[in-house]
Amino acid sequence: MRFLIPAALLVVLLVFLGIGLTRDPREVPSPLVGKPAPAFDLALLGEPQRYTQDDLKGRPVLVNFWASWCAGCRVEHPLLVKLAGEGVEIIGMDYKDTDEAARQWLQRHGNPYRRVVLDAQGTAGLDWGVYGVPETFVLDANGTIVYKQIGPMTEQAWTEKIRPLLQGQKS
């Protein structure tokens, strides 16, 4: 009987891999899509005033959860810088990070963010349902979440999904 164990384990593994194939690890599982952005009230990096979900309203924005300790954030960073250069407004949510590390990181790699919100405790991340950085939320002008990108932002996700969404917003 014990010689059957490997075969049984293989069957279990194959089932899981099969289910895994039907899902895109970067896809939206967020129940927040279609809902207003969760509330927060946090300090900003290098600016005295505080920042809340209301400040996200009035125009479409990208809300990007990142951290100086996150490898995937380095991967997407050049793209974010490029998008910011094209006039896309990106709000950075600095997740479970220190001010100093964040400042140095931005100095080193360039700053694509209009504002950097300090979520040092990760409380906003919890409310927003962040599983791991980087994650990027797309908000429309009413402050409603219309899309969520899990993992690094990609050229493909930008041109195929997010830009059409934002253009839809403007027209």
Added chain:
Amino acid sequence: MIPEIGHFLLIVALGVAVLQFLVPSWGVWKRDARAMAVGQSAAQVQFALVFLSYLCLTWAFVQKDFSVTYVAANSHSDLPLIYRISAVWGAHEGSLLLWMLMLSGWTGAVSVFNRRLPADITATTLAVLGAISIGFLSFMLLTSNPFDRHFPVPADGKDLNPLLQDPGLIIHPPMLYMGYVGFSVAFAFAIAALVSGRLDGAWARWTRPWTTTAWLFLTMGITLGSWWAYHELGWGGWWFWDPVENASFMPWLVGTALIHSLAVTEKRGLLKSWTVLLAIIAFSLSLLGTFLVRSGVLVSVHAFATDPARGVYILGFLAVVLGSAFSLYAWRAPKLKSEGDLAFFSREGLLLLNNVFLVVAAAAVFLGTLYPLFVDALGMGKISVGPPYFNAVFIPLTAPLAVVLGLGMAVGWKRAKFKEVVRQLRWPAALAVVLAIVLPFLWVDGNSFAVFGGVLLGCWVLLTSVHDLWGRVRAKRSLLNGLSSVPRSVWGMTMAHIGLGVWVLGVAFVSLYSVERDVRLAPGESAELHGYQYFLRGVEPVRGPNYDADRGTVEVTRDGTSITILHPEKRLYRAQQSVMTEAAVDESPIRDLYVALGEPFDNGDWSLRMYYKPAMQLVWWGGFIMFFGGILAASDRRYRLAKLAQAPVEADGKVSA
């Protein structure tokens, strides 16, 4: 025309693979010697076809034939020739062709070198390899044809991913694939043993050099990959526990276990079904690695462009190949009888213990890698598992391994006396403790519990390996006589273990005593890190073949004397408009001085990231030494002697381990 020829050759190769699978299988079933012999010629013809097809794709790259979709997506007219040749395996389709080239190469080698094996074993082995070929060739032809054309032909290519434009990346994938694919030979031998029901010392002796060869390539591949990440990713790390890295590390761990359990099977006729199982698992993990990398089920920094249709195909292939292998195992393995008893305190007992640790470590990596997928499949959300998990689980599992390794070499086969072993090893052990106290002070100017532990384990492995070798040499009349009497397989084992010891030392120092600093410097200014002064002499624009770069000149001095001049670069690759960091490293066995160029400021200042990394080189050296150990072990003359191939197991345990 050339790409069409390449495509056509692949189709013919598929036909030959079908023959290579069916005819010898039928021959084994009917005991028809002529049908069994077809396997050999089919294997060699298939290798020739795939090799020519591979040359066709290389030709398309060299000639910049952008009408081929794959070439256009991964090359550019400004791309230097060496990268146009290596761009063949720069993305999915070409990597598969390289994989196929390796597989047919291994198969061809089996058909040439295994002439002395019983005909039915060779035939079954080649049939199994043929079946694997069928899977990969049809996968390539159905979902990932590298020779597809597209119209209109673009004026220029999209360029090779800049991350891959690095000397390390030229040889890293071929080495890695040689390792991955090489385990298919051990797998095929295991199936042949199950089918024929003959699993004895001779079988283990046929399988050993093949397994060791696959293992040494995998070792080199992983080492080069780590070396590449260190130089190219610009954040000073060398291992990230990324799913793609883990995909290569799991077969390595199981392959290492397999090498050791094969030794037990050869010498003592024990652990037979376990050895066969390891051979199947090592190859399963290689296939699983392919699946994980190609199907996009996991998010990875390294991920190639992925496509669900490919995932479905590989999953089906996995199910067929591994399903039949494990079913065959469940049916036939109970008949494999061990030829004796296993005493715990004996070399085979400790090797079994080593196997348990290695396999559990592989299982831990497996669990960490696939856990996000399991959780997602069960609908419990999405999570990611990071380095904290792997470090917490992996280190406690591998530390005892190092202890057992040192003991194992001093313990004889069958049965040993604990007291005798303790007496033998008391000096190496004492010396290891002294070194663990003293060495960190000399090397990194400090000591701590963690680094003491790491250095102790590293020195223990090194000293017991040297002690074991010395014991063999001392038994002979003279030093020269002694050294020349040591067989290559023992040199190989000793080298591989020394490599591990060196690697452990490197890891202990570099992970615990690295220093980093980020600074903002104007040209002419300097900053200090760990006793070294870094002067930024200036940053000049440089024009490369397909990129524009800012090239920094950083002079490093210590106590007023110049140590080195480093040139870190920040490159903008023109075709893809992507920025790459080229770190500059001054390397020495004692420490690496590592500088990466950050961002410029408006007033001409630059941000710089500097690292002081003690003993970083030892991590690569460890890998290289293991690689050479593998070469020595695999080329031992007893594997090449014709008459030995059929001889019964020798009783002398000192010949090898």
